[in-house]
Amino acid sequence: MNELTNLRAEAARVGAELSPLIEGLGEDEALKLSVKSLGEAGITAWAVPAAFGGAETELVGPETVSVRALCAAREELAYCNGVVDLAFIMQGLGSFTIALSGNETLGRDFLPSVASGEKIAAFAVTEQGAGSSLGEVQTTATRDGDDWLLTGVKTFISNAGVADRYSVLARTGEDETTMFSVAAEDVRVERFEVMAPHPIGEVHLEGARVPDAARLGEEGSGLKLALSTLQRFRTSVAAAACGFAQRALDESVSHLSTREQFGRPLSKFQGLRFDVAEMDARLRAAQLLVEEAASVLDEGDDATSEVARAKLIATETAGWICDRAVQLHGGLGVKKGSVVERLYREERALRIYEGTSEIQKLILAKEIFDQES
Numbered sequence: 191m192n193e194l195t196n197l198r199a200e201a202a203r204v205g206a207e208l209s210p211l212i213e214g215l216g217e218d219e220a221l222k223l224s225v226k227s228l229g230e231a232g233i234t235a236w237a238v239p240a241a242f243g244g245a246e247t248e249l250v251g252p253e254t255v256s257v258r259a260l261c262a263a264r265e266e267l268a269y270c271n272g273v274v275d276l277a278f279i280m281q282g283l284g285s286f287t288i289a290l291s292g293n294e295t296l297g298r299d300f301l302p303s304v305a306s307g308e309k310i311a312a313f314a315v316t317e318q319g320a321g322s323s324l325g326e327v328q329t330t331a332t333r334d335g336d337d338w339l340l341t342g343v344k345t346f347i348s349n350a351g352v353a354d355r356y357s358v359l360a361r362t363g364e365d366e367t368t369m370f371s372v373a374a375e376d377v378r379v380e381r382f383e384v385m386a387p388h389p390i391g392e393v394h395l396e397g398a399r400v401p402d403a404a405r406l407g408e409e410g411s412g413l414k415l416a417l418s419t420l421q422r423f424r425t426s427v428a429a430a431a432c433g434f435a436q437r438a439l440d441e442s443v444s445h446l447s448t449r450e451q452f453g454r455p456l457s458k459f460q461g462l463r464f465d466v467a468e469m470d471a472r473l474r475a476a477q478l479l480v481e482e483a484a485s486v487l488d489e490g491d492d493a494t495s496e497v498a499r500a501k502l503i504a505t506e507t508a509g510w511i512c513d514r515a516v517q518l519h520g521g522l523g524v525k526k527g528s529v530v531e532r533l534y535r536e537e538r539a540l541r542i543y544e545g546t547s548e549i550q551k552l553i554l555a556k557e558i559f560d561q562e563s
């Protein structure tokens with residue numbers, strides 16, 4: 191537990207220091223500075239297994255990452271700033287398939303520099319025709335001697351244009367997908383913007399030549415590898431949601447305590463006090479679901495239901511809390527530059543990426559009904 195307490199404290203410290211520094215920077219510069227600083231503070235090391243240069247820990251074995259640690263760090267970083275949180279977690283999501291696949295070359299040459307924040311990673315699975323339904327990817331990888339040629343377009347790829355390597359899911363047969371690690375110089379990136387700062391875009395593979403040594407895992411193991419990676423990292427999205435929500439709650443308490451209307455602080459009005467009490471109670475429920483899912487994952491047990499519940503409830507709850515926080519701030523809540531206005535935009539995508547809320551309900555319902563039959 192000491193490890194988690196120390197990590198939380200360090201993440202809170204670095205997050206608070208970085209937030210004013212990256213304000214006003216472009217999103218690429220903000221992300222790069224965040225990765226570098228998080229690396230120097232030893233925080234990105236928690237996103238990589240100890241066996242590949244990551245943090246030594248007693249929380250889990252050396253071949254994997256501790257989800258409790260990912261969650262502790264993300265809750266604190268998201269409390270401070272969405273880009274800092276993104277910078278941390280993409281180091282893990284973007285590189286974990288390499289660790290999981292047991293690729294020794296990349297495990298030795300790339301992962302330690304991801305852990306230290308010197309190199310940046312990305313996870314490229316989504317396509318225009320394959321979002322929730324990842325099995326439908328159309329990007330192809332065909333053999334050419336000892337190499338593979340990859341052709342297709344990935345979209346909504348976080349860190350596109352900033353990353354040094356992309357973990358790409360491609361079709362290697364009619365019913366078969368495989369993952370590859372592709373170097374930045376072998377792709378073309380087209381950027382677009384989303385509603386909150388977030389380096390993101392399309393990754394075009396135009397006959398990208400990839401050596402067989404950059405294949406991740408057995409041929410045909412691609413979808414399993416991608417889904418196992420998502421399963422390990424998804425709970426941390428729920429933790430980030432709790433971080434945004436905690437900040438929205440704290441900002442609301444502070445605002446209601448100081449803002450006066452009708453001759454007294456807004457915190458004296460019972461209706462608004464009830465709002466805050468409900469925000470607090472719902473947030474605690476979400477945090478407990480995150481703790482449960484992260485603990486079950488770290489124990490190595492099946493956490494399908496726990497993860498789905500945590501992702502669904504924490505991200506939806508955070509959406510509700512950030513929305514209430516905007517309301518409690520009145521006009522200031524929608525004024526550009528106010529903290530709750532930023533949180534409202536930053537939180538929104540968490541209900542969509544790494545499995546939408548609807549997909550979490552599908553997963554949970556399947557678990558419930560399959561157990562019955």
Ligand SMILES: Cc1cc2nc3c(=O)[nH]c(=O)nc-3n(C[C@H](O)[C@H](O)[C@H](O)COP(=O)(O)OP(=O)(O)OC[C@H]3O[C@@H](n4cnc5c(N)ncnc54)[C@H](O)[C@@H]3O)c2cc1C
Nearest residue numbers: 313314315316321322346347348539542543544545546548
């Ligand atoms: C900010 C951001 C960052 C992202 N980063 C990455 C990244 O780094 N790498 C990457 O590969 N991808 C990334 N994504 C993509 C993300 O994972 C997908 O957007 C997500 O999986 C949903 O896919 P989609 O957008 O195609 O929506 P769709 O699958 O088209 O879904 C549209 C709507 O239909 C619902 N729906 C779909 N299928 C069903 C069903 N069977 N039953 C009920 N409802 C259903 C969905 O829940 C949703 O509400 C990112 C997305 C965002 C917004």
